[in-house]
Amino acid sequence: MASLDINAEGGPKFVADPLAVPQLKCGAMEDLESYVAHPKHNTDLGFPGELIDNWQEVAIAKIGELAEKNRAFQVYLDSCVKCGACTDKCHYFLGTGDPKNMPVARQDLLRSVYRRYYTFAGKYFPKLVGARDLTKEVLDEWYNYYHQCSQCRRCSVFCPYGIDTAEISMAARDIMNSVGKGQKYCNEIIAKASTVGNNLGLNPKALRATLEDLEEDLEDETGLSVRIPLDETGADVLLITPSADFFAEPHIDGLLGYAKVFHEAGVSWTVSSYASEAANFGMFIGSYENMRTLSLRIRQAAEDLGVKRIVFGECGHAWRVAYSFLNTLAGPFDFLDQNYPIPQHIMEFTHDMIQKGELNFDKSKNDEFRLTYHDSCNVARGSGMGGYEGGQFDLPREVLKACCNNYFDMDRDTIKESTLCCGGGGGLLTDELMDLRTKGASPRMTAMKQVTEDHGVTHMAAICAICKTQFSKVMPKFGYEMDSILSVHQLVGNALILTGQEIEEDPAPERDGVATEVNS
Amino acid sequence: MSSVPDSPKEGIDVTAVLYAFLFYLATLLLVVGTGMKIRRYAKAPAPLKIPTMPAPRSQGGVYFRMFREVVLFESLFKSNKWIWLFGYLFHFGMLVVLLRHIRYFTFDVWWWVQIIQPFGVYASFAMTIGLAGLLVRRIVVNRIRYISSPSDYLMLILLMGITGSGMMMKFVNHTDIIMVKGFFLGLMRFQINELPMSPVLLVHLGSVVFLMIIFPISKLLHGPGIFFSPTRNQIDNSREKRHIVPWAKKLEE
Numbered sequence: 001m002a003s004l005d006i007n008a009e010g011g012p013k014f015v016a017d018p019l020a021v022p023q024l025k026c027g028a029m030e031d032l033e034s035y036v037a038h039p040k041h042n043t044d045l046g047f048p049g050e051l052i053d054n055w056q057e058v059a060i061a062k063i064g065e066l067a068e069k070n071r072a073f074q075v076y077l078d079s080c081v082k083c084g085a086c087t088d089k090c091h092y093f094l095g096t097g098d099p100k101n102m103p104v105a106r107q108d109l110l111r112s113v114y115r116r117y118y119t120f121a122g123k124y125f126p127k128l129v130g131a132r133d134l135t136k137e138v139l140d141e142w143y144n145y146y147h148q149c150s151q152c153r154r155c156s157v158f159c160p161y162g163i164d165t166a167e168i169s170m171a172a173r174d175i176m177n178s179v180g181k182g183q184k185y186c187n188e189i190i191a192k193a194s195t196v197g198n199n200l201g202l203n204p205k206a207l208r209a210t211l212e213d214l215e216e217d218l219e220d221e222t223g224l225s226v227r228i229p230l231d232e233t234g235a236d237v238l239l240i241t242p243s244a245d246f247f248a249e250p251h252i253d254g255l256l257g258y259a260k261v262f263h264e265a266g267v268s269w270t271v272s273s274y275a276s277e278a279a280n281f282g283m284f285i286g287s288y289e290n291m292r293t294l295s296l297r298i299r300q301a302a303e304d305l306g307v308k309r310i311v312f313g314e315c316g317h318a319w320r321v322a323y324s325f326l327n328t329l330a331g332p333f334d335f336l337d338q339n340y341p342i343p344q345h346i347m348e349f350t351h352d353m354i355q356k357g358e359l360n361f362d363k364s365k366n367d368e369f370r371l372t373y374h375d376s377c378n379v380a381r382g383s384g385m386g387g388y389e390g391g392q393f394d395l396p397r398e399v400l401k402a403c404c405n406n407y408f409d410m411d412r413d414t415i416k417e418s419t420l421c422c423g424g425g426g427g428l429l430t431d432e433l434m435d436l437r438t439k440g441a442s443p444r445m446t447a448m449k450q451v452t453e454d455h456g457v458t459h460m461a462a463i464c465a466i467c468k469t470q471f472s473k474v475m476p477k478f479g480y481e482m483d484s485i486l487s488v489h490q491l492v493g494n495a496l497i498l499t500g501q502e503i504e505e506d507p508a509p510e511r512d513g514v515a516t517e518v519n520s
Numbered sequence: 521m522s523s524v525p526d527s528p529k530e531g532i533d534v535t536a537v538l539y540a541f542l543f544y545l546a547t548l549l550l551v552v553g554t555g556m557k558i559r560r561y562a563k564a565p566a567p568l569k570i571p572t573m574p575a576p577r578s579q580g581g582v583y584f585r586m587f588r589e590v591v592l593f594e595s596l597f598k599s600n601k602w603i604w605l606f607g608y609l610f611h612f613g614m615l616v617v618l619l620r621h622i623r624y625f626t627f628d629v630w631w632w633v634q635i636i637q638p639f640g641v642y643a644s645f646a647m648t649i650g651l652a653g654l655l656v657r658r659i660v661v662n663r664i665r666y667i668s669s670p671s672d673y674l675m676l677i678l679l680m681g682i683t684g685s686g687m688m689m690k691f692v693n694h695t696d697i698i699m700v701k702g703f704f705l706g707l708m709r710f711q712i713n714e715l716p717m718s719p720v721l722l723v724h725l726g727s728v729v730f731l732m733i734i735f736p737i738s739k740l741l742h743g744p745g746i747f748f749s750p751t752r753n754q755i756d757n758s759r760e761k762r763h764i765v766p767w768a769k770k771l772e773e
Contacts, residue, residue, distance in 0.1 A: 021663075023662075024662050024663065024666060067564065068563075068564055069564070069565065069567065069767055070564065070565075070566070070567060071561060071564040071565060071566040071748060071750060072566060072570060072749070072750045072751070074560065074561060074564050075561055075564075075745050075748045075749055075750075076749075078557070078739075078741045078742075078745055079739070079741055079742040079745030079746065079749070080739060080742070081672075081739045081742050082664070082667050082668055082669070082672050082739070083596070083603050083607065083654075083664075084600070084603060084657070084658075084661065084663060084664035084667065085595075085596055085599035085600050085603050086599070087663040087664065087667065088663065089599070099663065099666045099667075102663060102666070102667065104667050105666065105667055108667065119737060120737045121671070121734075121737050121738065125671075127670065128669065128670050128671045128674075129669050129670075129671045129738075130669035130670075130671070153572060156572045156751050157572055157595065157598070158595055158596075158598060158599035158600075159595060159599075160589065160593055160595050160596040160599075160607075160742075160746070161742055161745055161746045161749050161752070162572055162589075162595065162746070162749040162750075162751035162752040163749070163751075164570065164572065164751050167570065288567060288568075288768065288771075289771070292771065323758065323759060324568065324569045324570070324758045325568050325569065325758070327758055327759060327761075327762045327763070328567075328568060328569065328758065328762060328763050328764055328768070331762045331764075332762050341759050342759060343759075380573065381572055381573050382570075382573060383573060384573055384574065384575075384756055388577065389574040389575065389576065389577055389581075389756065390574040391574075392573065392574070393574075417572075417573070417574060
C-alpha cells in the first residue's frame with residue numbers, strides 16, 4: 001500500500017514523518033463519546049431538550065431542508081467520487097488510524113443516509129451505493145464521529161472538488177441539535193456567551209477586577225500607566241478578544257501585548273463586558289441563528305460604546321467568523337470608520353505599526369526562545385489578513401521576525417494552507433476527549449520535533465485561544481514544557497520598548513510570563 | 521430477430537429500433553436529469569462565504585482558480601500524485617476520445633475533428649491505463665478500499681467496458697462505421713436507420729446508454745458539481761462586500 005503513496009516517498013526521510021499514514025484500526029475511536037448536553041443547554045439555544053420521539057422523521061426532513069438552504073451541503077453530498085485524495089489528510093486519522101476519521105468516511109456517515117432517503121439509487125439499490133437507514137446506531141455513530149472533527153478544513157484544500165468536511169460536520173451537528181442530541185461543551189458555552197457575554201460566564205464585575213489587576217502588573221513592569229479599559233464609551237477601538245485572554249496562560253500575556261501596542265499607538269480603546277467574547281461557538285454547531293445571535297452582541301456593543309473601529313484579538317475560529325461571516329451576520333457596519341478594515345485583526349494593527357516604524361523593539365528580550373509558528377487552522381484556511389491573498393501567513397511571521405531573533409518554520413507540508421490542526425478545535429476542547437486531542441495533536445507535535453532536532457526550536461507561537469490551551473495541555477505528553485506555547489503578542493509585548501519606559505542597563509530579569517496556569 | 525415484414529431489405533431490425541429508443545430515452549434523462557440537478561445547485565443559496573483560503577480576491581482570480589481545478593486538477597495534484605496521474609490520464613483521454621467521436625454526428629467532419637483522429641487512438645490507451653490504475657488503487661490501497669461501495673467498482677468497470685469495446689472495434693474487429701454514422705445522423709433527424717449487428721458495437725453502445733442514464737443520479741455529478749463548489753468559486757471579499765442570501769435576510773426583518 002505504502003509503495004503506491006507518493007506522500008510516503010519524496011522529500012528527505014526523518015526519523016518520524018508528521019504525515020506518516022497509519023495502518024487502519026477499525027473501530028479504534030468508536031466508543032469515544034463527548035458528554036451529551038443537559039436538556040437546559042439545548043432548550044437555551046432553541047433546540048429540543050432531549051431526543052424527541054419522532055427524531056428520525058425530523059432528522060431526515062432536516063437533511064432535506066439543509067440541502068435546499070445550503071448549496072455546499074447539497075453539492076458536497078452529491079459530488080464525492082471516493083477518489084481517496086483526502087483519506088490521509090485528517091490529523092485525527094493520522095493520529096488514531098480509525099478509518100472513520102478519514103474525511104470521506106466521516107462525510108459518508110451522513111452521505112449514506114442522504115442517499116437512502118433523497119436519491120434514486122439509494123432508495124432502490126441501497127447496498128449498491130452504500131446507502132443505509134437512519135437508525136439509533138447511526139445517530140450514535142454520528143454523534144461520536146462528528147465530534148471527532150475539528151472543522152479545520154485541511155481536507156478541503158486537497159479535495160479536487162473542494163468538499164469541506166467541516167461543512168458536513170457542522171450540518172450533522174445542526175441536525176442532531178434539531179432532534180435534541182446536542183453536545184454539552186458547545187451548547188453550554190453558547191448559552192453562556194449569549195446571556196453573560198463570554199464563554200467563561202465571567203460577569204462584568206469580575207472582568208473589571210481582572211483587568212485592573214493586569215493594569216497594575218503592566219505598571220509594575222513598565223513604570224507607565226498602560227491601560228486595559230473596560231466599557232469606555234467614546235473609545236476609538238473596540239477590542240473583541242477570546243475570554244481566555246482574561247484568564248488563561250499564555251493567552252493573558254497576549255492581552256498584555258495588545259495593551260502595550262495600543263498604548264504605544266496612542267489609540268483609545270476598550271473592551272466590552274457585554275461582548276467580552278471573540279469565539280463564536282455557533283459555528284461549531286452549524287447554527288446560523290446562534291452564530292448570528294452572538295455576532296449581534298458585538299454589533300450592539302460597538303454601537304453602544306460609539307466606537308469607530310473593531311479589532312479582534314488572537315483567536316482562530318473567532319477570526320474566521322469575524323473576517324468571513326461578521327459582515328453577513330451582523331452587517332452592514334456603516335456606522336464605523338470605513339478607512340479601516342471591518343473588522344481588523346490585532347495582527348494587522350500591529351503589523352501596520354511596525355511598517356510605519358512606530359514600534360521600538362529590543363529583540364534580545366526574546367532570545368531565550370527559539371521559535372516556530374503554528375498556523376491556526378481557521379486563520380489559515382478560513383480567513384485572510386492584510387487585504388491580500390496569503391496575508392494570514394505572512395503577517396504573523398513578519399511580526400514575529402520583527403520582535404524575535406530566532407525563528408524557524410516547520411515542514412512546508414504542515415504549515416500555511418496545509419497546516420495541521422492543534423487537535424482541540426471545533427468544540428473538542430473538553431476533557432473527556434483528551435485521548436482524541438492527544439492523538440490529533442501528534443502530527444503537529446512530530447513536525448515540531450523535527451525543527452527541535454534541526455534548529456533547536458524550544459517554543460511555538462500561535463494566535464488562537466484554543467490552540468494555546470490545547471498545546472499547553474498536550475505538549476507535556478510529547479516531551480515539551482506546558483509553557484512551550486506562546487501568544488504572538490506575548491512576544492511582541494516582551495520586546496516592545498514603550499516611549500518613556502525606563503530601560504535598565506543590565507540585561508532585564510526574565511519576565512515570568514507563565515507563572516500560573518489557568519484553564520480556559 | 522424479426523424485421524419489418526413487407527420490405528425486408530430496407531426494413532429496420534428490431535435491435536436498431538430498440539437502440540434508437542434507448543438513445544432517445546438516455547439523452548432525455550441525461551439532459552433533463554442533469555439540468556434539474558444543476559438547477560437545484562444553482563437555486564440553493566450559499567449563506568456564508570466559505571472559500572478555502574487563501575482564495576482569489578477578484579472574480580477573474582476565481583475563474584483562474586476554477587480553470588486550474590478543472591483543467592489541471594490542481595488540488596488533486598497537491599494531494600496525491602498517483603490519483604492525479606491516473607485520474608488525469610483517464611479524463612483527458614476521454615475528452616480527446618469524445619471529441620474524436622464528433623465525426624459520427626456531423627455529416628462533414630469538421631477540420632479540427634479530423635486533426636484529432638490519430639490522437640484519439642492514443643487517448644484510448646491513456647483512458648485504459650488511467651482506469652486500470654484507479655481500479656488497482658481502489659482494490660490495493662486499504663484506505664480507498666475501505667471507502668468504496670460496489671457502485672464505485674462497477675463505475676470503473678463500466679467505463680473500462682466502454683473503452684475496451686471501443687478499442688476492439690478500432691484494433692481487432694472492425695465494424696461498419698459508415699453504417700454507424702448513418703444510424704446516428706438518422707437519429708438526429710428523427711429517423712431510424714440500420715445499425716451493424718456487431719456484438720461489440722452493441723455492447724459499446726449499450727454501455728454508453730447506461731452511463732448516460734445514470735449520470736444524473738450518480739457520483740458522475742462531480743462534473744457539474746465542481747462549478748458550484750463554494751470553497752472553490754467564491755471570492756475572498758467578505759470584509760469589503762456584504763454577502764447575504766434571501767432566507768438569511770428574512771431573519772433581519
